[in-house]
Amino acid sequence: MAPKSDSAEAIVLNFVNEQNKPLNSQNVADSLQKFNLKKAGIQKALDNLADNGKISFKEYGKQKIYLARQDQFDIPTSEELNQMKEENAQVQQQLDEQKRAIIEVEGEIKNLQSNLTLEQIRHKEAKLQKEVKEMEDKLVKLRKGVTLVRPEERKAIAEMYSEKLSQWRKRKRMFKDVWDAITENLPKDLKRI
Structure with missing residues (x-):
């Protein structure tokens, strides 16, 4: 529901006095959108207020600039x-x-x-004490000379290591043979490739 012209004039007058700076009708319309006032209604209210002497205005060509009356302050x-x-x-x-x-x-x-x-x-202290206890137990076992890795496991790991090492050497040798065959007739030094 659109506000009455009297209330529109009161809203516009209040706004112009609060701002206390030169305003044109577009500035006022943009600022008073929250009151659902149309630009034509605002222009009419500004003109009525200027005619009644409640605000003053100046014309610059077709543009009208409205000002709050300074004698009221x-x-x-x-x-x-x-x-x-x-x-x-x-x-x-x-x-x-x-x-x-x-x-x-x-x-x-x-x-x-x-x-x-x-x-x-307290939680962190309990956790750290548990870790310290575990490390102390492990240290006691190591000092007693207890072997942590059984001889069978050690032998299995050593065999697996030697097998992997021999496979690596075979593949290295195969690569070297292929590489030598490819680079045999190259005119450049192999170190520069």
Whole structure:
């Protein structure tokens, strides 16, 4: 449901006064889309407000620029401006202090989050103690001279190793024979290939 022209004028007047800068009808229409106002309605409201003297306008060719009336705003004196500047500086200083405090607290939070919880420490301690016990048991066995690999397993591994080594030598020899046959009549030095 479209708003009435009175409410459209009130919305437009409020917007122009809030912005307090030169605006054309397109700027106002773009900014007031959320109120479902059409550009023609906004243009009419701007013209009515200008005719009633609630806002002022200037024409630049075909373009109309609308301005909030400046006499409705309180203009502070130089003393009030200086006081506002001092207050602004104090507020800015407080803001900087708060930012520094926030940074310190965030750093402390990150530091605390990087530390392990008591439960995690206990779990890690139990795990490490278990590993230490296993290594100590293995060390005791090694010191007693207990063989961890049985002689049959050792012999089987040695035989497998020698078999693989002989297969490797055969293949190396076969490759060398083929390579020599291919490169026999090459004019270049073989090391440069």
